[in-house]
Amino acid sequence: MAKNTQTQGTADFDWDALALDGYTATERAELSDTYASTLNSISEREVIDGTVVSLNKKEVIVNIGSKSEGVIPTSEFRYNPDLAVGDIVPVYVETQEDKYGQLVVSHKIARVHSAWNKVNEVLKTGEVITGFVKCRTKGGLIVDVFGLEAFLPGSQIDVKPIRDYDVYVGKNMEFKVVKINQEFKNVVVSHKALIEAELEEQKKQIISGLEKGQVLEGTVKNITSYGVFIDLGGVDGLVHITDLSWGRVNHPEEIVELDQKLNVVILDFDNEKKRIALGLKQLQPHPWDALDGGLNVGDKVKGKVVVMADYGAFVEIAAGVEGLIHVSEMSWSQHLRSAQDFLKVGDEVEAVVLTLDREERKMSLGIKQLMPDPWEAIEGKYAVHTQHTAKVRNFTNFGVFVELEEGVDGLIHISDLSWQKKIKHPSEFCKVDDPMEVIVLEIDRENRRISLGHKQLEENPWQVFESTFTEGSTHQGTIVENKDKSGIVSLPYGLEGICPARHMRKADGSNAQVEETLDFVVIEFNKDARKIVVSHTRTFEEGEDRPSNKGKSGGNSSSAVKANNSNTEKSTLGDLDALASLKEKMEKGK
Numbered sequence: 410m411a412k413n414t415q416t417q418g419t420a421d422f423d424w425d426a427l428a429l430d431g432y433t434a435t436e437r438a439e440l441s442d443t444y445a446s447t448l449n450s451i452s453e454r455e456v457i458d459g460t461v462v463s464l465n466k467k468e469v470i471v472n473i474g475s476k477s478e479g480v481i482p483t484s485e486f487r488y489n490p491d492l493a494v495g496d497i498v499p500v501y502v503e504t505q506e507d508k509y510g511q512l513v514v515s516h517k518i519a520r521v522h523s524a525w526n527k528v529n530e531v532l533k534t535g536e537v538i539t540g541f542v543k544c545r546t547k548g549g550l551i552v553d554v555f556g557l558e559a560f561l562p563g564s565q566i567d568v569k570p571i572r573d574y575d576v577y578v579g580k581n582m583e584f585k586v587v588k589i590n591q592e593f594k595n596v597v598v599s600h601k602a603l604i605e606a607e608l609e610e611q612k613k614q615i616i617s618g619l620e621k622g623q624v625l626e627g628t629v630k631n632i633t634s635y636g637v638f639i640d641l642g643g644v645d646g647l648v649h650i651t652d653l654s655w656g657r658v659n660h661p662e663e664i665v666e667l668d669q670k671l672n673v674v675i676l677d678f679d680n681e682k683k684r685i686a687l688g689l690k691q692l693q694p695h696p697w698d699a700l701d702g703g704l705n706v707g708d709k710v711k712g713k714v715v716v717m718a719d720y721g722a723f724v725e726i727a728a729g730v731e732g733l734i735h736v737s738e739m740s741w742s743q744h745l746r747s748a749q750d751f752l753k754v755g756d757e758v759e760a761v762v763l764t765l766d767r768e769e770r771k772m773s774l775g776i777k778q779l780m781p782d783p784w785e786a787i788e789g790k791y792a793v794h795t796q797h798t799a800k801v802r803n804f805t806n807f808g809v810f811v812e813l814e815e816g817v818d819g820l821i822h823i824s825d826l827s828w829q830k831k832i833k834h835p836s837e838f839c840k841v842d843d844p845m846e847v848i849v850l851e852i853d854r855e856n857r858r859i860s861l862g863h864k865q866l867e868e869n870p871w872q873v874f875e876s877t878f879t880e881g882s883t884h885q886g887t888i889v890e891n892k893d894k895s896g897i898v899s900l901p902y903g904l905e906g907i908c909p910a911r912h913m914r915k916a917d918g919s920n921a922q923v924e925e926t927l928d929f930v931v932i933e934f935n936k937d938a939r940k941i942v943v944s945h946t947r948t949f950e951e952g953e954d955r956p957s958n959k960g961k962s963g964g965n966s967s968s969a970v971k972a973n974n975s976n977t978e979k980s981t982l983g984d985l986d987a988l989a990s991l992k993e994k995m996e997k998g999k
Contacts, residue, residue: 549564628670734758742812
């Protein structure tokens with residue numbers, strides 16, 4: 410019973426009435442309300458301001474008005490080496506109480522949250538901000554801006570090309586936000602934009618004071634393949650490669666180097682586009698003005714080939730003084746050739762001055778004039794009727810051009826290629842570069858023309874044919890072609906005859922056809938035109954031409970015709986020895 414009495418007494422004990430701290434329950438409630446009123450209403454995942462109450466090398470203690478203080482690593486304040494007790498800093502509340510009852514906050518996340526709002530606002534206003542250059546990366550630098558990592562392209566560091574990015578690492582610099590990618594959270598800043606804004610006003614002032622012909626000192630800022638950019642003290646000008654030197658320049662690096670200071674003259678400028686054209690060579694006297702006054706047409710000069718073209722070569726005989734050797738002045742040859750067949754860049758040559766215009770500063774030169782003209786003694790070397798070996802160069806529809814020697818060409822007309830062969834185009838007879846024996850037929854020295862022949866190397870067979878294919882003689886032939894209402898008849902010894910259509914009729918009234926072999930009577934022989942006209946019809950209508958004989962004695966008439974034909978054949982056979990000899994010669998010639 411005593412045990413139950415004790416338990417009952419503990420359960421009924423009024424613990425709140427026990428004032429161990431000297432406060433009554435009412436007073437304690439009042440104090441609790443007063444303490445709670447001193448605390449801020451804090452929500453998690455919220456950015457609020459806090460006050461630095463203490464700091465050391467590892468931690469920064471921040472009071473945000475909560476029951477406990479936040480602890481932030483000192484590394485999050487690396488961008489601000491001047492941080493001190495009492496400074497107000499933004500913090501991000503991650504958790505009000507962790508498992509240890511500790512408040513968890515972050516200054517870095519707070520900066521990121523507020524940074525996006527700031528950079529977007531700065532992009533709109535164009536405000537100049539300060540950032541810390543953290544490190545170098547491909548193509549530029551990484552900059553800490555409001556806690557965000559922004560990209561500074563190398564081209565946006567300065568108005569002049571930067572060759573060493575490392576000198577900017579670890580420094581605070583001023584920037585303008587030029588681009589933001591909201592999707593990928595990328596920020597691009599520029600330091601060059603600040604400089605350009607300052608230089609823009611300077612450019613206006615500088616350009617407004619420029620005058621053509623004015624000489625200024627500048628610094629070589631950039632070198633390209635087409636020219637040199639010169640910094641004139643806030644504004645750039647371009648010296649084109651053609652205005653660097655009076656002589657030929659392959660690349661501007663041959664004349665200037667980076668950071669070199671030099672004087673230039675203003676050639677032209679554009680106020681609107683802010684372009685300035687500069688010149689360097691104009692400050693030097695023109696080489697043509699210093700050219701030897703005693704130099705005249707016909708004089709010999711020496712120089713170096715500096716430029717090649719299909720039509721000729723430019724030779725520099727003095728710095729800035731060039732002359733053109735046209736391809737036609739490189740050789741006495743009349744063949745169309747390229748200048749590269751004779752010269753190349755870098756060749757040292759001697760030439761003759763052909764034309765000289767000091768006012769226009771132009772000069773033409775020749776090198777073939779230093780060699781003897783083959784046409785000067787042409788009659789003695791290639792006399793008419795003399796025989797020579799030539800090389801086939803090219804064809805035309807009317808003949809073959811051959812070269813007797815360099816600079817001496819001749820023409821073999823298509824009619825002078827062969828006595829017998831019917832040639833439609835010279836390419837049927839010979840090929841380019843073939844050697845060919847020729848005979849000089851005619852020389853025109855004034856017009857530099859030589860007429861040549863090839864068939865004249867052989868005896869004219871038509872003189873022998875004249876006594877064989879006499880008019881009225883009969884020969885066997887084969888019709889090989891019908892052409893222009895006539896038949897082409899293949900006759901002995903490789904000759905061809907023409908048989909008019911009305912002479913193609915046979916004894917049975919039909920017309921002779923191609924590939925038929927028949928007897929033909931020669932009705933016309935023209936030695937000069939190399940033409941033979943034959944008739945098959947005449948072989949059986951000979952008596953019809955003499956109606957009187959036919960009416961009186963047809964039999965006798967027929968016998969007379971046979972006798973006549975027999976005599977004709979005998980006379981033809983009498984020339985066979987000469988023809989056989991001629992045929993042998995022609996076969997050897999072929």
